[in-house]
Amino acid sequence: MFSKIISLKWLVVIAMLAFLVSCGDDGEAANKNEMENGNKVPVAVKPIEEEYFKKELTFFTSLSGIMQTTRSSAVGGRIEKVNFKVGDYVKKDQIVVEFPEDNPAVQFEQAKHAFENSKKTYERMKALLDAGETSQANFDGAETKFLVDKRNYEMAIQVLFIDAPYDGIIVEIMVNEGDGVDSKIPLFTIAKLNKMKARIWTSEDEIRQIKNGMTAEVNYNGKVYEGRVTHKSMAMDPMKRAFYAEVEFDNPNNQLKPGLTLEVAVKIYENKNALIVPRHLINNSSDEKSVYVVVNGKAEERKIKTGFESGISVEILEGLKPGDKIIVKGANMVSNGQLVNEVQ
Structure with a gap:
């Protein structure tokens, strides 16, 4: 009986020793892992990829129309008619704004009658010249007067009847019918x-x-x-x-x-296949620029050459390649060759 009790005690002691040894091994392994991780700086990384980049x-x-013209009054007077409204499409030579024909500054009726009379004389003298019944000098005089009167009449029309210089859209009208205006006042804009x-x-x-x-x-x-x-x-x-x-x-x-x-x-x-890095990740020292990347569990300071910048993005011309893992968080805590632990 006594020997059985002794044996039982030894079994308990052996079991306790085995438990203590086991606990010691687990603790040592944990301490070892803690020591190893304690020397690594946690960092977040992002693989660099090719992407589209532009500089603007x-x-x-x-804005204005590709062609845009504002027509103004050549004389002062009352606006008789406004034939279109804003947004209307007009053809070249269509009359947009009209002044009355009795405008005293133009003498439209006199110019019209002079043109009509000289036209009749010109046509009669041309017929006589063709028939050999008048001299070339007489015809030349009639022709000259006709051309002068024709030009005066056309100018009177242009002054009183303001037309569109080309096909386009009325984008602004500055006057209303009945308005009294001075000369050189803008009337409408076409574009x-x-x-x-x-x-x-x-x-x-x-x-x-x-x-x-x-x-x-x-x-x-x-x-x-x-x-x-x-x-x-x-x-x-x-x-x-x-x-x-x-x-x-x-x-x-x-x-x-x-x-x-x-x-x-x-x-x-x-650049349709650019490598882009945010500006704040780039280290500037003297004339050199660099970023930190992770290679085989260590931080590596990589010298780079930059191109254009747009906003916060910087184009990388040399020093990086697609797939390189750039440190995007924790870069300020590492140095070249520092052991790192990649985290999310």
Whole structure:
């Protein structure tokens, strides 16, 4: 009986020793893992991929029709008729605004009668010349008077009956029937709206980057309209102290209107397979730039060469390749060769 009790005690002791040894092994392994991870800096990474990149210069400006003309009064007087309203399409030479024929500054009736009389005389003298019944000198005198009277009559018509210089849309009418106006007062504006144009004013540095043929965009009511740079100035405007460039946009359905103030974006550069890094991840020291990447569990400071910048994005020309894992969080806590632990 006593020997059985002794044996039982030894079994208990052996079991306790085995348990303590087991616990010691687990603790040692845990401590080892803690020590290893304790030397690693936790970082978040993002594999770099090729993506589309563009650089734009933006300007606020007003739009106008590709052709746009404001007709003004040549004489003062009362407006007799306004034949169209804003938005109407008119053909070349259609009369838009009329002054009365009895306007004293024009003497329209006198010009009309003089033209009609000299036309009859010219036609009679031409017939006589063809029949050999009058001299060339007599005919030449009649012809000269006819041409002068014809021109005077045409000028009187142009002064009193203001027509459309080309096919287009009336975009503004500044007078009403019955208004009394002075000479050189704007009457109406006509424009061709199938295309729109914008003049942008730039700095010297910007005009060097802009080239004829570059694409441009405006966004209006959620729709993007594409255009191109058609012309740029070679000299600085002395009043504005700036250079200008002109941009033309297609305008299907005449959705863009003259006078709209919009932001014009001129695309000066694009790369369809660019490597892009946010500006805040780039380290700048003296003349060198670098980013941190993870290679084989270690932080590596990678020297880079940058290209264009747009917003917070920077184009990388050299130093990175697709698939490189850039440290996006924790980069300020590492140094070259530092052990890191990638976390989400």
